[in-house]
Amino acid sequence: MVVDAAAAIIASLTVMAAAGPSTALEHPRPELSASIVQAAAPHALGPLASLPEAATTHASAPASAPASSSAGPAGPAASSATPAVAAIPDLTRLTSTRGTQLLRGLGALPAAETARVLAANPQLVERTLARPPAPRQVDRWWSNLDAATQLSLVSAAPRLVGNLDGVPYVMRDMANRSHLRSVVNALELADPMSLGASERLQQREQLQMLYSVLDALGPATANPPRQLISLDVEGQGKAAIVVGDLATADYVSYIVPGMFISVQQSMVEWVDTAARLHDEQVTWLTLLDSATGATPATDATSDTDASTPTVASVAWIGYQTPHLLNVGSLDLAYEGRDAIASAVLGLQTLRGDNAPYLSLLAHSYGSTAAMLALTETSATVDALAMIGSPGAPGASVATLNVRGDVFVGEAAWDPIPNSSFFGLDPGSSDFGARAMNVAGGIDVITNRVLEGSTGHNSYFSPGTESMRNLALIAIDRGELVTDGTSTDALRTLDYALTY
Incomplete structure (x- = not known):
């Protein structure tokens, strides 16, 4: 197999280190992160098709939604006291913030505004996921949000919510499935004639990767x-x-x-x-x-x-x-x-x-x-x-x-x-x-x-x-x-x- 052939090649590399310890250990250690040519045929979305749409505004989220990070699959229950309503942050300042300060700011925005801000400033998600807050900080932030705000963030910022350690897994699953569905739909509906040859190849490769995720998830009744x-x-x-x-x-x-x-x-x-x-x-x-x-x-x-x-x-x-x-x-x-x-x-x-x-x-x-x-x-x-x-x-x-x-x-x-x-x-x-x-x-x-x-x-x-x-x-x-x-x-x- 390719892997076994590659293994043999790697083993042969040890000749370079035969005279002493491996030089690989002298590699500078990077700083630790804060957390420790045709359009593809539509792929059956399987378990995504039955997923309910997340709330698009704070007011439209169901009152019975999980409100915190540990009650059952959704995570720890938040304090019984009603979370304080944060003032809507200044958008200019928000786009220059990082870490938990950015998360708190996004949580204070209406869902539609959150989606607009992140669409206009994609670097905010990139920056946050590249150096995410520690899971304990994420858990504390999430637990202080009410259920409606949590669901609106799942809808407005699925890529961010779905990849933050410290957010309950049931919410991450919901966010990631929503993001997966959205990207697959966009790629399948894209006009291949508007793309160059290399872009069409890249699009096809990306779709195949996402289809693999869909297939691995299996049916909703798994x-x-x-x-x-x-x-x-x-x-x-x-x-x-x-x-x-x-x-x-x-x-x-x-x-x-x-x-x-x-x-x-x-x-x-x-x-x-x-x-x-x-x-x-x-x-x-x-x-x-x-x-x-x-x-x-x-x-x-x-x-x-x-x-x-x-x-x-x-x-x-x-x-x-x-x-x-x-x-x-x-x-x-x-x-x-x-x-x-x-x-x-x-x-x-x-x-x-x-x-x-x-x-x-x-x-x-x-x-x-x-x-x-x-x-x-x-x-x-x-x-x-x-x-x-x-x-x-x-x-x-x-x-x-x-x-x-x-x-x-x-x-x-x-x-x-x-x-x-x-x-x-x-x-x-x-x-x-x-x-x-x-x-x-x-x-x-x-x-x-x-x-x-x-x-x-x-x-x-x-x-x-x-x-x-x-x-x-x-x-x-x-x-x-x-x-x-x-x-x-x-x-x-x-x-x-x-x-």
Whole structure:
């Protein structure tokens, strides 16, 4: 495959670093962000078609709409006191503001005026999303808005609302679907004869990318439900789709991609992977729950909760992944660092004391981005699993903000893990991570035959030992993760019951 061929090329780059440590680690680290030729045939809009139009004025929003960031899926309930009505800001001053000051100003405008200001000043959204306020600041701002204002902002500023960590996921999903529908409609209705050849090609590529997002979302009746929690429609695009409910799930995992994973080419496959991981986790939770007669407790579930815990898996393409010409640089890993940290902090802000068990499952270059996020920002997770990693920027697991275990899987014929291109191989004994076997075998609990992973691109293949172990890591059952030693024969159901 192209990815495996690319992996071999990357591995060969280590010849340049054979005389000493990788020079990639000497790359200057960018400053952390504040948050931590025909018209295409119309594509079926699927779940977007049934989406209700958001309110266009403050007065027209339904009084029963969610008013804050944590009551159910919409997020924390705001104070019972009626929020103070802010004075309409001076537009000249507003367009020169940044961060939360800009957000407060937009929240004080009538919806029609907000839409007009942002249309006339697109740099306001670009600037805010490039260096967004911290999720806690966003949450505080959003919680102080009344329900009508929240819905009017979803309508007037969908791109902004849909991509701010700290805004409740149900509102981000609504905003992003609205933005997606609007852009797709505009592109499909555009006259191709008014465009040059390069513009027509760009338009066609953009439409194909957005169709991939539509296809990945599936039908409105998808079970478990899917939410579009981030969307960037420009360039190669970025998107994140949740399988499950991030607002209530007991176990949350983010699947972080590496080289060559793009929205246009990979979104459907990436969401399918998230769905398979979701189902694998649910299967294990149900099996262990029925065998033990007890539900594993997290901060989000009490010891007396009789229901099986719930799961949310995030198919996350939240940064521009590298290709052959730039994979040797850490530039995009730093972009990934900031985006991962913001997503983690946003989730933890919205969930508050009802925190889920949170894991990052990172592949290839994405593992380096994840480690940067967990060493250079305040983001902290419960577990980290890395597969096919090109190297760690830190010296050991002790440098990572991980409350639980760190796991590393390395497949046969995968040249990337042993390259140590971006630092120490996290699979080495010096790094101190736990080994995660991916070679295949017999599951001693279910008696399933598990396929082995080979090369750089089969860790997420269905029915593999890798997928089994990733699912167990994501539900905090690391003691059942196989490591390829004789101890695996002891990881039986009886062992699980006594652990």
